Amino acid sequence: MARRTVLFAHPSAELYGADRMLLDSVRGVVAAGARAIVVLPERGPLWPLLEQAGAEVRAGDVPVLRKRYLRPHRAFGLVARMVTAVARLVRLIRLVRPDVLYVNTITIPVWLVAARLCRLPSLVHVHEAERTGRLVGVALTAPLLLARTIVVNSSAAAATLAAAVPALAGRTELVYNGVARAGGPAPPPPPSSPAPPSPAPPSPESQPRRLASSALPLPLPLPVPVPVPVLPVRPGTPARLVLVGRLSPRKGTDVALDALLRLRDAGRDVELDLVGSTFEGYEWYERQLRDVAADPRLADRVRFHGFQPDIEPFLRAADVVLVPSRAEPFGNVAVEALLAGRPLVASATQGLEEIVIADRTGLLVPPDDPAALAAAVSALLDDWPFAARLAAAGRADAVERFGLERYHDHINALIGTLAAARPEDPS
Known part of the structure; x- marks a missing residue:
């Protein structure tokens, strides 16, 4: 039997959530014995990791569908670029002769047009669940009708697609992201106990605010008994909050900074590490954050670390991990925090509600609510044994539900089904 070839298309060479999931998909395909060819727009941190995973990587820039390009005065130029790109991609497909096309994200639909012209079965892995206007939502989503299979990483993402184009519901497969277990198979040491709050007189500029601790639900019993570890004490050390992700309004970085201000006004000895960079065109947002x-x-009390290819050291150094996203189709960082054995506070939105079992594996707060975020952090710092129980239960649950082996098996099964249905000669 000939070796199967999977052609992967991706719009970025960076190393954020969707980029890392592409890498894991490629690793699973290569481990199953297939040939993986990946097309990226340019060289970047993702490129050498794909090569290390056994993929052949090529450069191929194609138009990326962004909401700003859907305006009438830009649409003509976008269409012209897409037509040119389709002809180029058809030639590439006929040269490579893959069995399946794997398109990672909805933002490069030109690949789907080329695949349909070549009678090549395609799979689209959707990592988005954006709330948009009706027309924009349809424009972004309708090209998925050209794909045979659509993979979504959460029920929230599936619902978003179906709301825009109902016909997509019948070809959608839910596959939760697989996330590598932090620290290998052995459980990591329990989180360090942060220093207790030490009341400090507010600065003249501060306006003390009352934390909305009453908004937090009472802790529920854990589903299984979890031993409470003996926690080392670090007297005089600030409690370290960590947020990993793009510096963007969607990720709620500003919400975390507002919550930090509230905690400081209340006399909390806390600090915040921000790990991530901003999208091109969003430099204004980073300037606001720095202000x-x-x-x-x-x-x-705030450290900007920029993009970091290895986020595990930051998670392991955290006393509490924050994921205050306003919108989040899945939330890899939330899973990574759970696997690292760290107490987690996340927004009750979209995929995060599917990852975190409220008050059992982490705390959920309303999105865009810095007072609730600050109150949740306070609740963990005031009851560290409870925080440790959440962290232990969260790690056990994440290992069970979001393992890489399960993810690889599911993705390879979908690719195998598509390859079996491929016509004898896709050219």
Whole structure:
């Protein structure tokens, strides 16, 4: 039997959530004995990792569908670029002769047109669940009708697609992201106990606010008994909050900074590490964040680390991990925090509600609510044994539900079904 070839298309060479999932899909395909060819727009951090995983990587820039390009005055130029790209991609497909096309994200639909012209079965892995207007939602989603199979990473993403184009519901497969277990098979050490709050007189600029602790539900019993570890104490050390992700409004970085201000106003000895960079065109947002971080109340309490290819050291150093996204189709960082054995506070939105079992594996708070976020952090710092139980239960649940082996098996099965249905000569 000839070796199967899977052609992967992806719009980025960076190393954020969707990029990492592409890498894991490629690893699973290569481990199953298939040939993986990946087309990226340019060289970047993802490129060498794909090569290390056994993939052949090629450069091929194609139009990326963004909401800003769907405006009438830009549509003509986008269509012209897409037509040119289709002809180029058809030639590539006929040269490579893959069995399946795997398109990662909905933002490069030109690949689907080329695959349909070549009678090549295609799979689209959707990592988006954006809330948009009706017309924009249909424009972004309708090209998925050209694909044979659509993989979504959460029920929230599936619902978003079906709301825009109901016909997509029948070809959608839910596959939760697989996330590598932090620290290997052995459980990591329990989180360090942060220093207790030490009331400090507020600075003249501060306006003390009352934390909305009453908004937090009472802790529920854990589904299984989890032993409470003996926690080391670090007297005089600030509690370290960590947020990993793009610096973008969608990720709620500003919400975390607002919550930090509230915690500091309440006399909490806390600090915040921000790990991630911003999209091109969103430099204004990073400037706003840095302006807030320059507030005297936050002097030396906020650190901008930029993009980091290895986020595990930051998660392991955290006392509490924050995922305050306003929208989040899945939330790899939430799973990574759970696997690292760290207490987690996340927004009750979309895929995060599917990852976190509220008050059992982590705390959920309303999105875009810095007072609730601050209150949740306070609740964990005030009851560290409870925080440790959440972290232990969260890690056990994440290992069970979001393992890489399960993910690889599911993706390979879908690819195998598509390959079996491929016509004898796709050219």
